[in-house]
Amino acid sequence: MQQVPFLDLGRQYETIKQDVHAEWDAVIAQTAFAGGPFVTRFEQQFASYCGSAFAAGVNTGTSALHLAMLALGIGPGDEVILPANTFIATAWGISYCGATPVFVDCNEYHNIDVDAARAAITSRTRAIAGVHLYGQPCDLNALRKLATDENLLLIEDAAQAHGALYHGQKVGSIGDIAAFSFYPGKNLGAYGEGGGITTDRKDWIDHIYRLRNHGADQRYYHDELGYNMRMDGLQAAVLEVKLRHLDRWNDGRRHVAGRYLNEIRNDRISLPKVLEDTVPVWHLFVIQTDQRDELMKHLGSHGVQSALHYPVPCHLQKAYAGLGYQEGGLPRSEHLATTCVSLPIFAELRDDEIDRVIDAVNSYNG
Ligand SMILES: Cc1ncc(COP(=O)(O)O)c(C=O)c1O
CATH class of the missing domain: 3.90.1150.10 (Aspartate Aminotransferase, domain 1)
Known part of the structure; x- marks a missing residue:
C-alpha cells in the first residue's frame, strides 16, 4: 500500500526545479555564497511580502530569535514571557542572551494565553514572545495592549506562519520584531538551513546586520562581539523562487x-x-x-x-x-x-x- 506521506518536499521541487537551478547557476557564477546580493534581494522581497520596512536573512530561525533578542537589548537579569507549547528554539533565543524564559500556558487555540502572560509579569520582565504555533496567528492585539500597558517589547515567533493574516495584516509586521525559520519543512523552506528577521526599526536591523557578520560593518573591523550567522546565497536564491509561490x-x-x-x-x-x-x-x-x-x-x-x-x-x-x-x-x-x-x-x-x-x-x- 502506498503511504500517504506526512510531508513530501520532492513534489514541490518538481514544480520549481528549473527556476531554482537557473538561480543557483547565477549565484555560483557570481560566487555570491555567504551573504551578498542574492541575500539582499531576498531580504527586500521578504520585507515587502510581510509588510515590514526591513528584513535580515540569517543562517537559522534559532539565530533569528537570538539576534532579535540581542537587538532588543535583552540580557542577563531580564525575563521574557513565552508559551510553554512551542518548539524549544523560542526559549533558546532568550537563554542565549543570558535572560530567563518564563513559560506560560496556552489557550484553546494552542497559542499563548494572554491572561497567563499578564499574571507572569514581574519587575524583571522585558518582553513577551508570542508564537504563531502551527501557522495560527496568536492574539496580537491583546498582546500588543498588554505590552503597551506594561511597557514591554513584543516579539513574534513567526517560524511556522509565513503569510498568515491577523486582522488582515501579515504576521511578522505587527510586533516590534519578528523571527522566521526557513528550515526545509516550513511553509517557506530553504534547501538547507535559513532564518529571517523583520522589523520597522532601522537601528535594530542595522545592529542585526552587524551582529550576524562577526560584529563588523567593515571587513576585519569588529566593533562588538559578533557571530557568523549570515544567510547563504544559494539559500536566498531558493527562497526568492519559492516566495513567488x-x-x-x-x-x-x-x-x-x-x-x-x-x-x-x-x-x-x-x-x-x-x-x-x-x-x-x-x-x-x-x-x-x-x-x-x-x-x-x-x-x-x-x-x-x-x-x-x-x-x-x-x-x-x-x-x-x-x-x-x-x-x-x-x-x-x-x-x-x-x-x-x-x-x-x-x-x-x-x-x-x-x-x-x-x-x-x-x-x-x-
Ligand atoms: C516555533 C519555532 N520557533 C523557532 C524555530 C527554529 O527555527 P530553525 O529550525 O530554523 O532554527 C522553529 C523551527 O524549527 C519553530 O518551529
Whole structure:
C-alpha cells in the first residue's frame, strides 16, 4: 500500500526545479555564497511580502530569535514571557542572551494565553514572545495592549506562519520584531538551513546586520562581539523562487485543512479551532485524542503517516529543569503534549490522499 506521506518536499521541487537551478547557476557564477546580493534581494522581497520596512536573512530561525533578542537589548537579569507549547528554539533565543524564559500556558487555540502572560509579569520582565504555533496567528492585539500597558517589547515567533493574516495584516509586521525559520519543512523552506528577521526599526536591523557578520560593518573591523550567522546565497536564491509561490501553496494547505475540518467526524477526536479574524497558513494540522498512540498505530496501519508536535512542553524539558517547573503547573500545554497528533498537510497533497486520511481518522474507534 502506498503511504500517504506526512510531508513530501520532492513534489514541490518538481514544480520549481528549473527556476531554482537557473538561480543557483547565477549565484555560483557570481560566487555570491555567504551573504551578498542574492541575500539582499531576498531580504527586500521578504520585507515587502510581510509588510515590514526591513528584513535580515540569517543562517537559522534559532539565530533569528537570538539576534532579535540581542537587538532588543535583552540580557542577563531580564525575563521574557513565552508559551510553554512551542518548539524549544523560542526559549533558546532568550537563554542565549543570558535572560530567563518564563513559560506560560496556552489557550484553546494552542497559542499563548494572554491572561497567563499578564499574571507572569514581574519587575524583571522585558518582553513577551508570542508564537504563531502551527501557522495560527496568536492574539496580537491583546498582546500588543498588554505590552503597551506594561511597557514591554513584543516579539513574534513567526517560524511556522509565513503569510498568515491577523486582522488582515501579515504576521511578522505587527510586533516590534519578528523571527522566521526557513528550515526545509516550513511553509517557506530553504534547501538547507535559513532564518529571517523583520522589523520597522532601522537601528535594530542595522545592529542585526552587524551582529550576524562577526560584529563588523567593515571587513576585519569588529566593533562588538559578533557571530557568523549570515544567510547563504544559494539559500536566498531558493527562497526568492519559492516566495513567488508561497500564497498559492498556503491556499493549498488551507484546502487540505478545510477538508479535514469539514469531513473529519469522530467523537474521539478534537479538531483545531481558528481564532476570529485570522487566516492561518496551517503549517501543521494538529488534532487531539486521549489515546494518541493507538490513533497513530491505527493511522499507520491504514498507510497514513503522522507526527508529534511536541511530545514534551518546554517547561518540562531537562534542559530547563533548573528553572524549577513542576508537572501539573501548565495543564493545557501538558495536556496538548500528551494528546496531539499531526496529520499530513502540504500543498501538493492530492484529494485521494486527503480522502484516505479522513477515512482513516473517521474509522478510528479507540
Ligand atoms: C516555533 C519555532 N520557533 C523557532 C524555530 C527554529 O527555527 P530553525 O529550525 O530554523 O532554527 C522553529 C523551527 O524549527 C519553530 O518551529
